[in-house]
Amino acid sequence: MEITLTYYLMLSAFLLCAGLLIVLIKKNAVFVLLGIELMLNAANLNLVAFSKFDPSLDGQIFAIFSVVVAAAEAAIALAILLNIYKTYKSSDLDDLDTLNY
Amino acid sequence: MSSWLIIGFTLVIVVPILYMIFTSNIIRAAYAFTLSLLGLAAIYVLLKAELMAVVQIMIYAGGVVVLLIFGIMLTRRQKGMELVTLHRDVALGAGFCMILYALFVSWIGESGLAFTEELVELNQVKTIGISFLTNHILSFEIIAFLLLVALVGAAFLAKKTDSI
Numbered sequence: 400m401e402i403t404l405t406y407y408l409m410l411s412a413f414l415l416c417a418g419l420l421i422v423l424i425k426k427n428a429v430f431v432l433l434g435i436e437l438m439l440n441a442a443n444l445n446l447v448a449f450s451k452f453d454p455s456l457d458g459q460i461f462a463i464f465s466v467v468v469a470a471a472e473a474a475i476a477l478a479i480l481l482n483i484y485k486t487y488k489s490s491d492l493d494d495l496d497t498l499n500y
Numbered sequence: 501m502s503s504w505l506i507i508g509f510t511l512v513i514v515v516p517i518l519y520m521i522f523t524s525n526i527i528r529a530a531y532a533f534t535l536s537l538l539g540l541a542a543i544y545v546l547l548k549a550e551l552m553a554v555v556q557i558m559i560y561a562g563g564v565v566v567l568l569i570f571g572i573m574l575t576r577r578q579k580g581m582e583l584v585t586l587h588r589d590v591a592l593g594a595g596f597c598m599i600l601y602a603l604f605v606s607w608i609g610e611s612g613l614a615f616t617e618e619l620v621e622l623n624q625v626k627t628i629g630i631s632f633l634t635n636h637i638l639s640f641e642i643i644a645f646l647l648l649v650a651l652v653g654a655a656f657l658a659k660k661t662d663s664i
Contacts, residue, residue: 402503404613407547410510412604416597417517423593427585429571430526433533436564437517440540443556447549456627459552460636463628466559467643471650473564477571478657490575493588 407448414441428480428490432473439469506546512539524584526572530565537561551625 414437421434443462450458484490516532516539523529537560544553632640 402506405608406506407543408608408613409605410513410543412601412608413514414517416601416604417521419600420521420593420597423596424521424587424590425585426588427526429568429575430529430585432568432571433520433529436533436560436568437536440537440560443552444540444543447544447547447552450549451547456624456631459549459624460628460631462549462552463555464639464643466555467647470559470564471647473567474654475650475657477567478654480571481574481658484575491586 404448404452407444411441411444411448414438414444426491426493428483428492431492432476432480435476436469436473439465439472502546506543509539509542509546512536513543524586526585527569530569530572533568534561534565537565549624551628 418434418437418441421437422431425431425434443465446458446462446465448458450456450462480490483495487494489495513536516536519532520529520536523532537556541553541556541561544550544556
């Protein structure tokens with residue numbers, strides 16, 4: 400059985416759709432962050448799979464940039480989440496319904 | 501041989517993700533997420549992207565997951581309460597994502613992206629390192645500055661204050 404680029408693209412599409420599903424259906428904010436990380440991983444897998452056929456390796460370089468941005472995003476998102484939890488005493492996204500609390 | 505390895509590691513990725521979708525226990529979902537990240541690192545090795553695999557293990561499986569687990573632990577409502585989450589709009593979300601996946605599959609199928617010449621690059625890390633400091637120097641500096649700003653900002657946001 401031959402594994403071609405199409406296989407990786409399908410796997411990446413699955414990761415993206417699963418991440419989107421988690422973002423859409425879960426109520427907890429940390430769970431939504433997990434879904435966002437899954438979607439970022441889908442993008443990385445796409446970049447690395449394309450970079451297998453590119454001698455300049457630009458895909459891998461951009462994948463590494465994207466990992467760094469994902470790490471920064473996780474740190475900021477958790478800091479914001481801790482502040483939200485201090486204010487609302489809840490990390491449920493449905494409870495966050497007032498501005499200027 | 502290699503294709504069976506790839507299929508096996510694909511299962512290591514896909515099964516924990518399905519578990520994440522169906523479970524309502526957040527901490528178990530975080531561990532399942534770690535497992536699928538390690539499976540992705542193995543796929544990167546099989547795609548001949550060793551540096552990317554190491555970065556994946558160090559930053560994602562080592563850093564981001566630990567941060568997320570800290571987040572789970574620190575935002576628990578009460579001591580001794582089980583860490584569960586509720587779902588909402590399940591039918592709508594599942595239907596939308598399935599339609600999206602079907603669209604992706606059909607687009608990938610008709611795009612005809614079937615490259616055949618595989619790249620055999622031995623000194624990948626050296627090539628990437630030189631590329632970082634020549635062709636992509638601006639992106640490299642910007643990303644370094646972004647990381648600094650993000651981490652200082654996160655520390656500032658998360659510090660204990662009376663009023664924020």
